[in-house]
Amino acid sequence: MTTDSPARGRRRRAPGADQARIAAELVAGAVARATGAVTSRIAPLGRAVGRRLAPVVGVVSTLGWIVLATAAVSVVLAVWLGWAEFVYVAATLLAAFVIAAAFVFGRSTYRVGIELNPRRVVAGGRALGRLTVANSGSRPVLPTRMELPVGEGQADFTIPRLAPGAETEELFAVPTERRALILAGPALSVRGDQLGLLRRTNQWTEQIELFVHPKTVRLAATARGLVRDLEGQTTKVITDSDLAFHALRTYEPGDDIRNVHWRTSARTGQLMVRQCQETRRSQLLLAFDAERSHFASDDEFELGVSVLASVGCQVIREETEIRALWQRGPMRVETPTALLDDSCRIHSVDGAHPTLREFLRQATLRLPAPSLAVTVVGSQVDAAELRGASALWSTDTETIVIRVDEAAEPRLTRLGRSMLITVSALPELPSLLKRAGR
Structure with missing residues (x-):
């Protein structure tokens, strides 16, 4: 009895199967190449059409698209069910849309300006703005509505009919109760119907900045680290x-x-x-810990920024070398105004660094060792974390930690090698720093 070898036991593939597979691969490749060629030609055409239609499609508001969709559904139901009521609904909605389209046509020849006075103000101060609109064309322009974003709010102004060369102005107040960087603008003219189906806007100005500086106090020049030391x-x-x-x-x-x-x-x-x-040479490092979880409230956070700005401005006035920084990077210290402007950009952060020590380590990695390091922190930072942050520098660096805590009593204590100053209100800062300097 003979047995077939494994090679003989295998089924041989028919020559026609290989040819069919090769033909299928060739067809698939040809289809892919043809599809790619068609796509490469259609895609630019589609983008060009999209760019042309974008201004038209962008005019239609969300309510306008709802009206168009409802009109289309009404037409389909009228044809399908044969109900005349849906015909009336579709006709009414389409008529409203056509009437609304008449309000967006027209050309505006405005010259618009925005002025803020002053451009820099202390929190709680008064800042006024002025919007001027003039007709720079040779024909009268119809009444329109002007929108001006101011910070998180928006001011709306009704601009009357303007003859050629005529000008009108609108005054507005800017809220400055809290420290902030307020952006005013851009000014937009709005054309549209009263129902809000269509809306066309034109931008006339760029954004301008209003700096609402934090409140600060003047410090005594005899405080530690704020004296100009000629010998170092x-x-x-x-x-x-x-x-x-x-x-x-x-x-x-x-x-x-x-x-x-x-x-x-x-x-x-x-x-x-x-x-x-x-x-x-005397060199001061001023760091602000902006971690949200380290502060008990927003008011406490603002108190910390005020402490930072007060110390930094005094050091700059004394012409001592200083570096100021927070989680988002260094701050400008050329002049007190530059530091105050950058302090308006400080905001709370979440989880930027695992610990206070890691934040200070990464922020000062490429900086020379300071002669005095001042760190401003919130009330929720525990003593162990403060000790770890203070141990980052050698014994040649004196360290001061200013902890803001509105619920605590102002005091001056030692925490390891650091001087711990607890501040509950901004006016307490000068006397506490003066005591620390002794």
Whole structure:
């Protein structure tokens, strides 16, 4: 009895099957290439049509699309069911749409301007705005409505009919109760029907900025870290050449002859050289922790920003080198106004860094070690996290932590190597910093 080998047991594929597979692959490739060619030609045409239709389609409001859809459904139901009532509904809706279209036609020849006075104001101050609209064309323009976004709100103005060369102005007040960066504009003229089916807008101006600065207090120039130190701050590093004298020692070969103290050498009978403590140029690091969970309320957050701005402005006035930063990056410190402008952009953040120490570590990674580090935090930061953040720098860096807590008593305590200042109200800051300077 003979058995077939495995090779003989396999079924042989018919030559026609291979040819059919190859033919199918060729057809599929041809179809794919044809589809790609058609798509490459149709896609630009579709985009061009879309760009042409966008101004027309964009005029129709959400209510307008609902009206058109309802009219189309009414026509279908009228044909399908044969009900005359749906014909009346469709005719009424389409008539309303046609009448609304008449309100969006027309050309406006406006010259529009926005003025804010002043452009910078302290929170709680008064800021006024002026919108001027003039007809720069040679024909009268019909009455229109002008919309002006101001911060989170919007001001609406009814502009009357203007003859050629005529001008009208509208005054408005800007809310400045809280620190903010308020954007006014752009001014938009609106054409449309009273029902709101169609709406066409034209932009006439760009946005302008209004800086609502935080409230600040003037600090005493004798506070620690705010005094201009011509010699710099001394460290524990001993050097042979500096300004802060430390002690004398015996001359050793290789010492600079200029450091020899000749009077002592003559008295003792052997060469003595000066030793000095190394000094560094005073440099203050001012950091603000804007983590939302670290503050008990929005008012506490605003108090923290006011503390930051008060300390920073005083340091800049004293012409001490300073770097100011928060979670979103460094702040400008060329002038007090630049710092106050950037403080208007500070907002609370969520989960930007896992800990306060990690925030300070990443923010100061490429910065030289400061002589004084001041960190402003909220009341919800625990003592352990504050100790960890203070240990980020060496012992040559003095650290001050200013914790804002509206429910606590103002006090001055030690927290490890750091001075902890608790502030419950902005007027308390000058006296607390003055005590810390002693």
